[in-house]
Amino acid sequence: MKTYRFKTNIHCSNCVRSVSAFLNDSKIQHWEVDTHHPDKILTVNTEVLSADEVKALVEEAGFDAQALQND
Numbered sequence: 001m002k003t004y005r006f007k008t009n010i011h012c013s014n015c016v017r018s019v020s021a022f023l024n025d026s027k028i029q030h031w032e033v034d035t036h037h038p039d040k041i042l043t044v045n046t047e048v049l050s051a052d053e054v055k056a057l058v059e060e061a062g063f064d065a066q067a068l069q070n071d
Contacts, residue, residue, distance in 0.1 A: 003045050004051045015035075
């Protein structure tokens, strides 16, 4: 399983709800946004999607996503 992390502008529960439809209907096993972190970190676990594909889903939902270096 691949884990990707993104800096986003998903900053509140309404934003999380808005992006949910895009991330829940894809090939993502688990995702979460740390809205308390200054960079609003989105963490995504997926077997098949690339970081670019995840970024495209977030952007389709109307939010920004900048890939972070994997730890």
